Amino acid sequence: MFVRTPAARTGATLASAALAALLLSGCGQDDDPSVATPSAVPTSAASSSAATAPTPTATGTPSAAASTPAVDQQITVTIAKRRVDPPTGRVTVSKGELVRITVTSDVADELHVHGYDLGARLPAGTPGSVEFRADKTGLFEVETHETELVLFQLVVR
Numbered sequence: 001m002f003v004r005t006p007a008a009r010t011g012a013t014l015a016s017a018a019l020a021a022l023l024l025s026g027c028g029q030d031d032d033p034s035v036a037t038p039s040a041v042p043t044s045a046a047s048s049s050a051a052t053a054p055t056p057t058a059t060g061t062p063s064a065a066a067s068t069p070a071v072d073q074q075i076t077v078t079i080a081k082r083r084v085d086p087p088t089g090r091v092t093v094s095k096g097e098l099v100r101i102t103v104t105s106d107v108a109d110e111l112h113v114h115g116y117d118l119g120a121r122l123p124a125g126t127p128g129s130v131e132f133r134a135d136k137t138g139l140f141e142v143e144t145h146e147t148e149l150v151l152f153q154l155v156v157r
Contacts, residue, residue, distance in 0.1 A: 071131065072097035077151045079105040079144070084151055092155040093134050099154075100131040101142060109147055113154070115140035 073093045078085045093099055103111050109122040113130055115138060120128035122144070140154045 071100045073099045075101045077103045090153045097134050102127050102129040110145040
């Protein structure tokens with residue numbers, strides 16, 4: 001007959017919990033959230049009778065359907081031949097709004113949002129995005145690091 005002591009049961013319980021935590025953590029993204037890598041828009045699979053969970057997508061996808069919460073402010077910028085479109089100016093958002101900034105550059109670069117210390121890689125010709133809750137009030141520059149272009153100033157009120 002096999003008898004477990006309370007200490008052995010506690011050890012087995014802790015080992016089971018640690019194993020479960022390791023397995024669950026493998027399902028999430030372990031990338032640094034401050035530098036998002038753009039990803040392709042997912043394609044829909046053929047319909048089947050079996051129910052499947054939706055595949056999580058990075059905030060790098062420009063598709064609005066890819067994010068769970070509704071974005072309050074979508075800001076889109078294009079850079080071509082060192083020209084920013086729309087031209088550099090100020091964009092005002094309200095404190096608490098969910099903001100998504102999507103940038104497409106003709107050269108590889110990195111997007112950076114000052115004050116929030118967020119960034120995204122910008123492969124040439126591929127949109128890169130950052131998405132965040134505007135929870136700090138003030139005036140924040142949004143720029144590229146390599147080409148040092150100011151894209152716009154974000155005003156959070």
